[in-house]
Amino acid sequence: MSRQTDVGEAMPDVAMTGADGQAVSIRDFAGQKLVVFFYPKDDTPGCTIENQDFSNLGPEFAKAGVALLGVSKDPPAKHAKFVAKYCLVAPLASDAETGGLSDALGIWTEKSMYGRSYMGMERTTYLVDASGRIARVWRKVKVKGHAAEVLEAAKEL
Numbered sequence: 001m002s003r004q005t006d007v008g009e010a011m012p013d014v015a016m017t018g019a020d021g022q023a024v025s026i027r028d029f030a031g032q033k034l035v036v037f038f039y040p041k042d043d044t045p046g047c048t049i050e051n052q053d054f055s056n057l058g059p060e061f062a063k064a065g066v067a068l069l070g071v072s073k074d075p076p077a078k079h080a081k082f083v084a085k086y087c088l089v090a091p092l093a094s095d096a097e098t099g100g101l102s103d104a105l106g107i108w109t110e111k112s113m114y115g116r117s118y119m120g121m122e123r124t125t126y127l128v129d130a131s132g133r134i135a136r137v138w139r140k141v142k143v144k145g146h147a148a149e150v151l152e153a154a155k156e157l
Contacts, residue, residue, distance in 0.1 A: 004106035035054070038126075
């Protein structure tokens with residue numbers, strides 16, 4: 001397992017692909033605060049709730065001067081369907097299969113379920129300050145109340 005990036009370090013700037021098929025990277029948010037939330041898979045119960053919660057609080061994040069970006073390994077077309085199905089407002093990005101941002105952060109990791117090992121996304125959220133440094137990390141996130149907790153921390157940044 002690779003080392004996890006932590007508070008005080010620069011957020012890696014690895015290219016991803018947005019739901020619209022356009023390139024997106026952390027550099028696109030230079031000079032503003034940013035919440036990057038990583039989740040395992042589009043259109044699954046926990047991931048849907050997490051995306052809806054961030055989207056519902058989108059106006060509050062905007063008022064606090066904080067941009068949002070949701071990231072999973074799902075392809076852009078699947079993100080686009082997910083966004084349309086649930087009217088999500090938080091932009092989504094597709095992380096590369098290998099060598100992506102989740103790999104650089106050390107959160108694409110080995111998991112196990114029912115005795116079977118597989119690679120998967122560790123549900124993790126990063127609050128990045130306007131200079132591109134990680135201000136706060138939430139690891140192994142529990143979805144309930146998470147977006148509101150992140151909003152409160154973002155307001156204090």
